[in-house]
Amino acid sequence: MELALSLGDSSKPFSFLDKTPKLSGKDLGFCMAVGGGRSSRSPEKEEEPTPGRDGGERRGSSDPPVQLDLLPFSPVPRRQTSQLRFPWLTDNIGTEPGSGGLDVNRLPVLAGADDAEDGAALSSPNSAVSSFPMDFGIGNGSSRGKRDMEAETERASSRASDDDENGLTRKKLRLSKEQSAFLEESFKEHNTLNPKQKLALAKQLNLRPRQVEVWFQNRRARTKLKQTEVDCEYLKRCCETLTEENRRLQKELQELRALKTSQPFYMQLPATTLTMCPSCERVATTTTTSATTKTVNTGNHGTANGVALPLNRPKLHPFSALKPAQGSQTQAQAHQAAS
DNA sequence: CGTTTATGACCCCTTACTTCA
DNA sequence: CCTGAAGTAAGGGGTCATAAA
Numbered sequence: 001m002e003l004a005l006s007l008g009d010s011s012k013p014f015s016f017l018d019k020t021p022k023l024s025g026k027d028l029g030f031c032m033a034v035g036g037g038r039s040s041r042s043p044e045k046e047e048e049p050t051p052g053r054d055g056g057e058r059r060g061s062s063d064p065p066v067q068l069d070l071l072p073f074s075p076v077p078r079r080q081t082s083q084l085r086f087p088w089l090t091d092n093i094g095t096e097p098g099s100g101g102l103d104v105n106r107l108p109v110l111a112g113a114d115d116a117e118d119g120a121a122l123s124s125p126n127s128a129v130s131s132f133p134m135d136f137g138i139g140n141g142s143s144r145g146k147r148d149m150e151a152e153t154e155r156a157s158s159r160a161s162d163d164d165e166n167g168l169t170r171k172k173l174r175l176s177k178e179q180s181a182f183l184e185e186s187f188k189e190h191n192t193l194n195p196k197q198k199l200a201l202a203k204q205l206n207l208r209p210r211q212v213e214v215w216f217q218n219r220r221a222r223t224k225l226k227q228t229e230v231d232c233e234y235l236k237r238c239c240e241t242l243t244e245e246n247r248r249l250q251k252e253l254q255e256l257r258a259l260k261t262s263q264p265f266y267m268q269l270p271a272t273t274l275t276m277c278p279s280c281e282r283v284a285t286t287t288t289t290s291a292t293t294k295t296v297n298t299g300n301h302g303t304a305n306g307v308a309l310p311l312n313r314p315k316l317h318p319f320s321a322l323k324p325a326q327g328s329q330t331q332a333q334a335h336q337a338a339s
Numbered sequence: 340c341g342t343t344t345a346t347g348a349c350c351c352c353t354t355a356c357t358t359c360a
Numbered sequence: 361c362c363t364g365a366a367g368t369a370a371g372g373g374g375t376c377a378t379a380a381a
Contacts, residue, residue, distance in 0.1 A: 173369075174357065192349085214370055217349075222368090224350095 175215070179205050183212070187219050 175183070186193075186201060193201065193216055195209075202209040 175369080195347090211369080213348085215368095217351095218368065218370085220349090221351080 175207075175211075179207065183215050183219070187216065191220055191223070192216065 182205060183201070186197075190197065193212065198209050198212050198216075201207075202212045205212070
């Protein structure tokens with residue numbers, strides 16, 4: 001099951017949008033796709049060492065043509081994080097001294113961090129080591145950042161000691177701003193991670209792979225939530241537009257009915273104004289003889305309430321846009337015109 | 340070859356904790 | 361200092377796809 005709403009650059013599935021200029025693509029420049037299953041997953045995956053269920057070929061093809069940029073709340077501007085190096089983008093992680101990127105050599109790399117999917121072996125979740133905000137070399141290594149990180153380390157340490165006292169306390173740490181920013185940047189690159197990327201990120205950020213995984217899960221959930229909110233807003237506006245359109249059409253219909261009752265003679269349109277091919281039931285706007293066609297008047301054909309039975313009409317008739325009878329026409333001609 | 344089982348990845352819901360006004 | 365709301369890390373259950381038995 002797929003439901004897609006598109007605006008902006010994509011095709012226009014909703015014709016009413018064309019008729020309602022106030023609801024233009026400029027106003028609502030996004031597309032929405034609601035697909036069954038896991039179609040929302042990112043289609044691109046750099047590499048998949050273990051072809052699992054998240055393999056690219058299994059991903060749905062229903063990614064919205066245009067997605068909202070749901071990253072406005074990125075805690076760190078690109079200018080700052082652009083210096084960071086994503087582990088999967090380079091093989092020589094941390095081998096570029098002075099490059100401004102993450103220098104893993106400076107991190108307290110733990111033994112076994114390479115092959116440890118179960119990062120629990122590395123450190124406890126709240127240990128000062130695992131949550132230690134490392135020096136990313138961001139912003140010229142400002143002293144403020146350093147102070148923040150030191151304070152954060154202090155907090156993490158105190159929390160860890162508190163947790164040590166009470167083993168029942170739920171383990172929870174707060175990622176440092178730098179860690180969050182780096183994760184955010186990597187999320188912009190890939191909103192899903194393959195195991196290799198996850199491990200590399202975990203190693204680089206000195207987090208457990210599980211933490212990276214959870215962060216990405218939660219981040220995707222936040223993105224989805226934001227998207228849902230926007231979708232709801234859009235649908236709400238669509239509903240309002242349709243309601244308004246419906247109201248307008250109802251009013252127009254009332255006016256036409258009033259006009260018809262007040263001027264019954266003039267409302268009698270030629271029977272040949274609208275025709276329908278009996279075989280394909282297409283409506284033809286060209287004129288035909290009444291003997292070979294049937295009118296489009298659906299409800300009250302031939303009755304007093306009907307709209308399309310008459311033989312003549314004045315030039316000032318509201319329906320003057322419709323072509324008057326111009327002689328006879330065969331059914332085949334009518335069909336051709338309708339086609 | 341079809342079925343069962345194990346595994347991994349993900350989503351969803353929820354909880355517990357932190358931060359802030 | 362207290363409190364409620366908001367944000368978020370993490371736990372747990374369920375689903376699905378895949379590989380192996």
